[in-house]
Amino acid sequence: MAGTRLFAERALLPDGWARDVLLTIDSAGTIAAAQADQPAGDAPRAKGPVLPGMPNLHSHAFQRAMAGLGERAGGKGASGADDSFWTWRRVMYDFVARLTPEQVEAIATQLYVEMLKAGYTAVGEFHYLHHDSDGEPYADRAEMARRIAAAARGSGIGLTLLPVLYGFGGFGGTAAGEGQRRFLNAPEALLSIVETLAAAHAGDGQVRLGLALHSLRAVTPETLAAAVAGLTASDGEAPIHIHVAEQTKEVEDCLAWSGKRPVQWLLDSVDLDERWCLVHATHMTDSETAGLAGSGAVAGLCPTTEANLGDGLFPAPDYLAAGGAFGIGSDSHISVSPVEELRWLEYGQRLRSRRRNLLSDGPDRPSVGARLYDLALAGGAQAMGRPIGRLAPGQRADLLVLDAEAPALFGREDDLLVDALVFSGNDNPIRDVMVGGRWLVEAGRHVNEAAIAARYRQVIVELAN
Numbered sequence: 001m002a003g004t005r006l007f008a009e010r011a012l013l014p015d016g017w018a019r020d021v022l023l024t025i026d027s028a029g030t031i032a033a034a035q036a037d038q039p040a041g042d043a044p045r046a047k048g049p050v051l052p053g054m055p056n057l058h059s060h061a062f063q064r065a066m067a068g069l070g071e072r073a074g075g076k077g078a079s080g081a082d083d084s085f086w087t088w089r090r091v092m093y094d095f096v097a098r099l100t101p102e103q104v105e106a107i108a109t110q111l112y113v114e115m116l117k118a119g120y121t122a123v124g125e126f127h128y129l130h131h132d133s134d135g136e137p138y139a140d141r142a143e144m145a146r147r148i149a150a151a152a153r154g155s156g157i158g159l160t161l162l163p164v165l166y167g168f169g170g171f172g173g174t175a176a177g178e179g180q181r182r183f184l185n186a187p188e189a190l191l192s193i194v195e196t197l198a199a200a201h202a203g204d205g206q207v208r209l210g211l212a213l214h215s216l217r218a219v220t221p222e223t224l225a226a227a228v229a230g231l232t233a234s235d236g237e238a239p240i241h242i243h244v245a246e247q248t249k250e251v252e253d254c255l256a257w258s259g260k261r262p263v264q265w266l267l268d269s270v271d272l273d274e275r276w277c278l279v280h281a282t283h284m285t286d287s288e289t290a291g292l293a294g295s296g297a298v299a300g301l302c303p304t305t306e307a308n309l310g311d312g313l314f315p316a317p318d319y320l321a322a323g324g325a326f327g328i329g330s331d332s333h334i335s336v337s338p339v340e341e342l343r344w345l346e347y348g349q350r351l352r353s354r355r356r357n358l359l360s361d362g363p364d365r366p367s368v369g370a371r372l373y374d375l376a377l378a379g380g381a382q383a384m385g386r387p388i389g390r391l392a393p394g395q396r397a398d399l400l401v402l403d404a405e406a407p408a409l410f411g412r413e414d415d416l417l418v419d420a421l422v423f424s425g426n427d428n429p430i431r432d433v434m435v436g437g438r439w440l441v442e443a444g445r446h447v448n449e450a451a452i453a454a455r456y457r458q459v460i461v462e463l464a465n
Contacts (some may be wrong), residue, residue, distance in 0.1 A: 003024070003025055003026045003027045003032070003437075004025050004044075004437060005022060005023065005024050005025065005043035005044070006022075006023045006025070006043060006044055006045075006046055006050075006399075006434075007020070007021070007022050007023075007038070007040040007041075007043040007044065007045050007046065008020075008021045008023070008045075008046040008049070008050040008401075009021075009045075009046070009049075010049040010050070010413070010414075011023075011034075011046075011049065011050040011051075011391060012049075012050070012051050012052065012391065012418075013034060013036065013390075013391050013392065014390050014391070014392050016414075017413075017414040017415070018036035018037075019036060019037065020036060020037050020038055020039070020040070021034060021035065021036050021038065021050070021391075022034075022035050022038035022039075022040070022041075022043060023050075023391065023397070023399075025397040025437040026437075027437075028205055028436075028437075029205055029206075029396060029397050029435075029436030029437035029438065030205065030387075030394065030395065030396060030397065030437070031391065031392060031393055031394065031395050031396070031397050032393060033393055034391050034392055034393060046401045046432070047401055047403075047404065047431060047432065048401045048402040048403055048404035048431055048432075049401070049402045049404070049417060050391070050399050050400065050401055050402075051119075051373075051399065051400045051402065051418070052377055052388075052389050052390055052391050052398065052399055052400070053119060053120065053121025053122065053388070053389075053398035053399055053400050053433065053434075053435065054119050054120050054121065054328070054338040054373075054376060054377065054380065054400075055120070055121070055122045055123075055124070055327060055376075055377070055380030055381055055383070055384050055386075055388060055389060056115055056120040056122065056123045056124065056328070056329050056330055056338070056380070057124040057160075057241075057277060057279075057298070057300050057327040057328065057329045057379075057380045057383040057384060058124055058126055058241070058277075058279050058300045058302055058329025058330070058331050059111070059123050059124060059125050059126060059329060059330060059331065059333070060125075060126055060127075060128075060331065060332060060333075061104070061107060061108035061111050061112075061125060061127075061148060061151065061333075062095075062096060062099055062104050062107055062108070062129055063092065063331075063332045063333055064107055064108075064110065064111040064114075064333040064336070065095075065103075065107045065456075065459065065460060065463065066091070066092065066095045067332065067333055067334045068334070069091060069095065070088045070091045070092070083310070084247070084249075084309070084310055085246065085247050085309045085310065085311060086247075086249070088309055089179075090179070093179030093180070094179075095463075096129060096182065097133055097179070097182070098133070098463060099129070099133075099463075101138070101143055101144055101147045102147075103459045103462065103463070104129065104144060104147050104148070104151075105147040105148075105150050105151050105154075106151075106452075106455045106456050106458070106459045107456065107459060108125075108147065108148055108151030108152075109150075109151040109154045109155050109452050109455070109456070110452055110453060110455075110456035111151075111333060111336065112151055112152060112154075112155035112156075112157040113155050113446045113448070113449055113452050113453075114336045115155075115157060115330070115336055116155060116156065116157055116433050116435070116440050116441050116446060117428065117430065117433070117441055117444065117445075117446060118336050118337045118338060118339075118428060118430065119337075119338050119339070119400050119428075119430045119433070120157070120330075120336075120338055121157065121158060121388070121398035121399070121400070121433060121434075121435045122157060122158035122159070122160065122380075122384055122386065122388050122398060122435075123152070123157055123158070123159060123160070124160040124162060124239075124241065124277075124329065124383060124384050125148050125152075125159060125160070125161050125162060126162050126164060126212050126241060126243075126279070127144070127145055127148055127161060127162060127163050127164055127212075128163075128164035128166050128183045128212075128214055129144050129182055129183065130144055130145070130163070130164075130182065130183060130184075130185060130193070131144075131181070131182045131183075131184070132182070133182065134181070135181030135182060135184065137189075140196075141189060141192060141193050141196070142193045142196045142197055142200075145161060145163055145193055145197055146197070146200075148161060149161060149197065149200075149201065149207065152206070152207070153206075154448070154452065155440070155446070155448070155452070156435050156436075156438060156440040156447075157435060157440075158206050158207075158384075158386065158388065158396065158398060158435055158436065159206060159207050159208070160207075160208040160209075160210060160239060160383075160384040160385060160386060161197060161207065161208070161209055161210070162210045162211060162212040162239070162241050163190055163193045163194055163197070163211060163212070164183070164190075164211075164212040164213070164214050165185060165187060165190045165211065165212070165213050165214065165218070165219055165223065165224075165227045166180065166183040166184055166185065166214040166218045166219075167184060167185065167186060167187075167218060167219055167220070167223050168217070168218050168219065168220065169217070169218075170217050170253065171216065171217055171253050171254060171256070171257035171258075172220070172257050173220045176218075183214070183218075186223070187223050187226040187227040187230060188226075188230075190211070190227060191211075191227065191230040191231065191234075194209055194210075194211055194231065194234075195234065197209050198234070198235070205396065205436060206435075206436055208238075208239070208384060208385050208386045209235070209238060210231070210238045210239035210240060210241070210385055211227060211228075211231045211238065211239075211240055211241075212240070212241040212242060213227065213228075213240070213241070213242040214242070214243060215242065215243040215244065215246075215250070216242075216244065216250075216254060216262050216265065216266075217250065217253070221269065224270070228240060228270070237275065237385065238275065238385060239275055239276075239277065239383060239384065239385040240275050240276050240277070241276070241277040241278075241279055241300065241383070242266075242276070242277075242278060242279065243279045243280060244262045244263055244266065244278045244279065244280060244281055245261065245262045245263050245278075245280060245281050245282055245283045245284060245288075246279075246280040246282055246283075246306075246309075246311050247282075247283070247309075247311055247312075248283055248312070250262060250283075251283050261283075261284070261285065261288060263278065263281055263284050263288040263291070263292055264285075264287075264288050264291070266278070267288070267291045267292070267295065272292075272295040272296070272297045273295065273296050273297065274296040274297065274298075274382060275297075275385075276295070276297035276298070277297065277298040277299075277300045277327070277383040278292060278297055278298070278299055278300065279300035279302070279329070279331075280300065280301070280302065280306065280311065280314070281299050281300075281314065282306060282311050282312045282313070282314050283312060284315060286318065289315050289318050289319050289322065289324075290318075290322050292319070292324060293319055293322035293323055293324030293325075294322065294323070296325070297325070298325045298326060298327055298379045298380075298382050298383040299314065299319065299324060299325070299326040299327075299379075300326070300327055300328075300329055300383060301314055301316075301326050301327070301328055301329070301341070301345060302328065302329045302330065302331035302332075302341065303328075303340075303341050303344035303345045303348060304330065304331075304334060304335040304337075304340055304341060304344055305329075305330070305331035305332045305333075305334060306331075307344060307348070308332065308334045309332075313348045313349070313352055314345075314348075316345060316348075316349055316358075316359055317349060317358050317359065320359060320375075325375070325378065325379040325382060326375060326376065326379045327376050327378075327379035327380030327381075327382070327383050328341040328342065328345070328376045328380065329341075337428075338376070339421060339422050341376075342369065342372045342373060342376060342422050343422050343423060345359065345372060346358065346359050346368055346372065359371065359372060365415075367415035367416065367418065367419050368419065368422075368423075369415075369418045369419035369420070369421060369422030369423055370414075370415035370416075370418040370419060372422065373418050373421075373422065377389040377390070396435075396436055396437075397434055397435075397436060397437040398434065398435050398436065399433075399434050400430055400432070400433055400434075401430075401431045401432035401433075401434075402417070402421065402429050402430065402431060403429045403430070403431040403444075404431075406427065406429035407427075408420055408421075408424040408425045408427060408429060409421065409424075409429055428444070430444070431443060431444060
């Protein structure tokens with residue numbers, strides 16, 4: 001692929017909004033130069049303001065095809081008053097038991113197209129669906145993970161692939177249940193999958209390998225330590241993700257097992273640093289909130305999924321006041337929109353406190369939407385372990401062109417433009433999307449959209465029968 005240039009009348013650079021920006025992109029899809037106050041010359045012109053593309057740090061791709069299937073009351077009584085994450089999980093187990101590798105690839109490819117059109121240019125795939133429906137490994141243990149990588153390649157989205165260690169059904173090494181049999185690996189087997197994938201994608205600027213620990217429920221201290229040590233021995237900078245403190249029952253069970261809350265257990269037992277992403281971290285004490293913020297790890301927030309599952313609200317004002325890093329993810333994909341994740345991150349706090357604009361930075365950065373967008377870019381890039389999230393030399397050329405004709409954006413510039421993007425309506429104002437120097441979405445349409453949607457439609461029909 002030959003290098004290219006792009007001229008933008010307005011673009012968000014690392015030090016703020018700039019005018020007449022000329023981006024030079026090399027043949028590998030990396031930004032070689034980003035210069036303001038330049039003439040356009042013969043460079044192609046972006047058809048609207050340019051923003052860095054948003055990383056989606058937490059995804060379970062297969063769950064896109066079950067979105068909407070968990071919205072029937074399933075607890076005690078018709079009211080659904082006892083429905084929770086745990087009743088939703090039963091629906092998920094029934095659904096995942098039927099999926100084939102071919103179907104998973106089709107679902108993930110469709111999802112990634114939807115992500116790109118919405119403004120996500122990279123995804124962190126928290127991948128725990130490893131085995132056949134009987135729980136036996138495929139002949140190639142990495143079969144399912146390869147399908148995720150194929151989906152990323154087919155859609156063009158950047159990928160941080162995080163094979164998940166999942167060994168147990170509850171704290172203290174409780175045996176897993178039948179619904180979890182497709183997920184289970186010992187550390188050695190999981191690390192072999194990571195090693196296989198790392199070799200397959202060596203030198204690929206679009207793919208990064210890391211590892212995830214499903215949760216403290218699903219590992220023991222010994223298997224956690226073995227997996228982290230094995231990953232670190234092969235790649236000391238590879239990202240590590242874990243679900244933590246998502247539900248109050250998890251907190252109660254962790255206290256019963258260890259005498260500590262989940263986030264506190266990690267703070268005391270693991271060398272949390274910039275490599276780590278703690279997904280959800282919803283239920284924390286003040287000291288846990290401060291500790292996580294000070295660790296350098298990223299909080300992976302998924303407000304639409306957390307709301308859908310009734311998990312609770314992350315303590316965002318205190319966490320940001322303590323300097324904590326965060327990124328956003330669409331998790332179960334009941335919504336695939338970075339705008340909605342950021343909007344509901346702020347709206348949740350408004351509903352709890354009955355006040356407005358709680359996540360601004362005061363007079364230094366009064367624009368809530370712009371501040372949240374910038375922080376999610378930085379935290380998401382850190383959690384992905386990839387050079388993304390900034391329009392700067394050495395970064396991947398992942399960018400969005402906003403539709404200058406979108407009514408919600410009329411008359412808005414700079415930070416007010418991002419505030420309007422986040423808070424002004426539900427029409428998608430993303431016009432064009434570039435990933436790794438390649439245009440994937442033009443005039444709102446993905447380059448391979450029709451064929452990918454046709455295959456996805458076929459899979460949904462198969463699963464309905």
